[in-house]
Each structure stands twice: as C-alpha cells, then as structure tokens.
Amino acid sequence: MAGGVVATPRSCGASSSFGHHDEGQEPMRRIGIDAADVRILCALQQHGQLSKTKLSELVNLSPTPCWIRFNRLKKEGLIRGYHADIAVDKIKNFTKVVVTVSLKEHRKTDFERFEKHICQVDEVVECLATGGGMDYVLKVVTRSLVDFQQVMDELLSAELGIDRYVTYIRTREIKSSQPDLAKLMFEPDN
Incomplete structure (x- = not known):
C-alpha cells in the first residue's frame, strides 16, 4: 500500500x-x-x-x-x-503487585521454560521481557498479600531458574490507557 x-x-x-x-x-x-x-x-x-x-x-x-x-x-x-474494562476495585479490594525477575542463566531454553510456565499462572496478568537489569516485568493480581506470596513461592519451587525478584506493591493507579494509534503510526509533518 x-x-x-x-x-x-x-x-x-x-x-x-x-x-x-x-x-x-x-x-x-x-x-x-x-x-x-x-x-x-x-x-x-x-x-x-x-x-x-x-x-x-x-x-x-x-x-x-x-x-x-x-x-x-x-x-x-x-x-x-x-x-x-471492568473496575474490579469497585467490587473488591485486590492485591496488585509488579514483580521484576532476573534469571540465573540466559539461554533460549531458560527463557522458554520460564515463559511457558508463566503463561499457565492465572494470577500473572501481564509478562514483559525486558532489556537491562532484569529479564522480566510481571503484573500479578491476587486476593491478598498472602495469596501473592503463595504465587511467588510456587514460582520459586517450580525451578524456573529465577535468580532474584523484586516486588512493588501497587498503592493506586495513576494512569492506565491504550496507546494513541494514529500518533504511533504516522510521522508528523515537518
């Protein structure tokens, strides 16, 4: 075209x-x-x-x-x-946690094993592979902090090669939106 x-x-x-x-x-x-x-x-x-x-x-x-x-x-x-776009916070309080994950090894099979397992964990609602200091950023939603810790314990016991992880408890949402497709797709006229 x-x-x-x-x-x-x-x-x-x-x-x-x-x-x-x-x-x-x-x-x-x-x-x-x-x-x-x-x-x-x-x-x-x-x-x-x-x-x-x-x-x-x-x-x-x-x-x-x-x-x-x-x-x-x-x-x-x-x-x-x-x-x-359901406002689940109006129904019940949930625990929402952002988790950064670094793997011990960085072979293709290590990434594939981790990603395959993460796709089976319902509480992980988003998983992004990243460059830089951490390999992945996860968004995890659970009923409580206790449930979140259970999810993390299960991930650690699954022997997925997790070297370390850091958790960030979400206290409130400032912005959540979809990207402006028209702005992303076309170069501005100069």
Missing part, C-alpha cells in the same frame, strides 16, 4: 518468546496498513465491537469497503478480541 505504515501483530501466546530474539529465529512478519485502517483500529480500540454501519460511519468509509478492511485486519491478527 502506497504511503502505508507497517504494524506488527502481537499476542501473548503467539510466540514462545516474549521478546528475546535469537539469531536463528524468524523475524515477525510486518503488515502494511494505511490511514483508513488506522481509523478502523482506533474506532474499535475506543468503542469496542461495532456494527458494520456504525463502524463505517465512525471512520468515514462506505459500509462494504470498511467491512472488507475490517475483515482483513482481523484475519491478519491485528484485532485480537474485544474486552470490557
């Missing part, structure tokens, strides 16, 4: 690695998108699942071409699902 940008589909379980790239590993395939595609993605990000008519109105395209684009974006894996 002329004048388009390239986006990378990501999914929690799509790859055996959360960012550790090895020489022999294939790079992720890029998908070309244009401004109309970005408008569709922004509308879905802001409003969730929409009817064909409503989506076409929001992005200023006629319904059939809009729906063709939507189906292509979905088929390419850019639209992973629709989710409600």
Whole structure:
C-alpha cells in the first residue's frame, strides 16, 4: 500500500518468546496498513465491537469497503478480541503487585521454560521481557498479600531458574490507557 505504515501483530501466546530474539529465529512478519485502517483500529480500540454501519460511519468509509478492511485486519491478527474494562476495585479490594525477575542463566531454553510456565499462572496478568537489569516485568493480581506470596513461592519451587525478584506493591493507579494509534503510526509533518 502506497504511503502505508507497517504494524506488527502481537499476542501473548503467539510466540514462545516474549521478546528475546535469537539469531536463528524468524523475524515477525510486518503488515502494511494505511490511514483508513488506522481509523478502523482506533474506532474499535475506543468503542469496542461495532456494527458494520456504525463502524463505517465512525471512520468515514462506505459500509462494504470498511467491512472488507475490517475483515482483513482481523484475519491478519491485528484485532485480537474485544474486552470490557471492568473496575474490579469497585467490587473488591485486590492485591496488585509488579514483580521484576532476573534469571540465573540466559539461554533460549531458560527463557522458554520460564515463559511457558508463566503463561499457565492465572494470577500473572501481564509478562514483559525486558532489556537491562532484569529479564522480566510481571503484573500479578491476587486476593491478598498472602495469596501473592503463595504465587511467588510456587514460582520459586517450580525451578524456573529465577535468580532474584523484586516486588512493588501497587498503592493506586495513576494512569492506565491504550496507546494513541494514529500518533504511533504516522510521522508528523515537518
């Protein structure tokens, strides 16, 4: 697509690695998108699942071409699902902890073993592979601090090669939002 940008589909379980790239590993395939595609993605990000008519109105395209684009974006894996943003803190108090983890060894098999196990732990709601001092940043949500410690004890006893971890108890949320896709996709005019 002329004048388009390239986006990378990501999914929690799509790859055996959360960012550790090895020489022999294939790079992720890029998908070309244009401004109309970005408008569709922004509308879905802001409003969730929409009817064909409503989506076409929001992005200023006629319904059939809009729906063709939507189906292509979905088929390419850019639209992973629709989710409600539930204010769980209004239902019950939960313990939310950010945990940084460093592994003892840094072989591909070490990362894969850790990542495979983490994907099976329901209390870990987010896991990011990072460069720098720590290998991973986890977001863990449990009913209580006692439950959190039980999760950590289970991770340590699973022999995942954890060298050290540091915990940060969340006291309150200052900001939680989705990225501005239009701003990320296009270079500003200079």
